[in-house]
């Protein structure tokens with residue numbers, strides 16, 4: 327009860343702030359998307375009205391969703407209708423600072439004018455042709471990805487799980503290719519506890535969480551999990567088994583925001599080299615500027631044979647990528663893999679714009695500065711709070727580990743105009759804002775989390 331009262335008092339203090347600024351910031355939905363600014367210029371005050379009940383229109387839509395959708399998602403009770411910069415608005419016009427970014431997808435925020443132009447120009451020129459034909463944006467994007475990475479070759483898919491599925495197939499095909507006389511080439515994989523690589527049957531087999539895997543068994547056999555960070559264990563497993571590839575996230579996202587060490591990744595590189603196994607970096611969540619490096623592995627100067635990407639690359643359109651070396655690509659022949667939609671001109675033109683905007687020294691160094699500022703703010707404001715065990719992360723992927731489930735905090739933050747995610751076993755707050763977020767918005771985020779946490 328006391329706990330509810332203090333939450334209410336926080337909510338009312340934020341409400342006072344919101345009421346005074348409400349008229350200024352709640353614009354009708356007709357603002358032209360192409361005229362919106364990214365959010366680091368004069369951010370508007372947050373105007374969350376936490377007292378507002380869920381409106382009949384929102385309730386009706388949520389009910390309709392329940393009646394038509396397969397129940398795979400435990401959704402948050404908010405119907406989001408539009409977004410500008412780092413803010414999103416629900417059906418009732420309530421404003422939220424978006425520290426979730428569609429799960430680390432909207433790196434340029436919502437409605438970035440260059441991204442909107444790339445999408446609309448390409449949509450009115452040529453949206454889709456299939457991979458039966460060549461198309462200009464696909465080749466241009468592949469060239470750019472190769473220019474700015476370790477890779478020599480690119481394969482496009484539509485999502486992170488599909489990129490990993492392709493990497494699984496490429497790894498096995500590579501092993502067949504280099505063991506032409508063997509009837510039993512290496513087909514097994516090593517992955518790590520707390521990993522998340524996706525939900526298709528191959529990628530799921532590499533994902534450690536038991537509750538995701540168990541209902542669908544038998545899934546792909548031949549995967550062994552090791553402790554994240556333990557090179558000696560991987561070295562032993564690789565000797566005991568016939569391993570095609572080791573899959574690792576240089577920074578585990580879903581697993582709870584755990585960064586690798588240089589020693590760990592260097593160790594994996596040499597274990598794989600010695601055994602002839604491939605090293606696959608899954609940068610679906612941590613890649614493309616999120617850590618302040620274009621690729622998360624650049625922080626360690628350790629390079630993989632295959633890297634998978636997805637989430638932020640096309641600014642909210644579905645894309646996945648496998649980047650690899652000529653050595654691996656030479657094992658792949660026409661018909662070995664493919665996709666109808668993957669790498670279509672619309673998605674690739676959007677992705678070219680996102681990649682070009684993120685891949686500049688000043689953009690990336692800003693991500694580092696903002697990430698450090700956010701961690702400093704959180705550490706300062708939450709100092710002494712007994713629920714906070716650790717604040718960690720790199721760049722703008724930040725985790726706050728609690729000694730309790732984070733769900734109640736997430737709800738309180740949402741009611742106060744802040745969207746955040748959880749990770750790990752539900753006890754880690756995950757902050758993955760648009761990379762264009764402003765310092766003022768980060769301050770708002772830290773204030774709301776601190777105040778809501780104080781009320782738990």
Ligand SMILES: Cc1ncc(COP(=O)(O)O)c(C=O)c1O
Pocket residue numbers: 429485486487488490522523524525575579580608609610611612636637
């Ligand atoms: C590291 C990692 N790999 C793969 C995936 C799966 O990506 P998708 O949801 O696009 O299939 C995710 C999704 O969260 C991820 O974080």
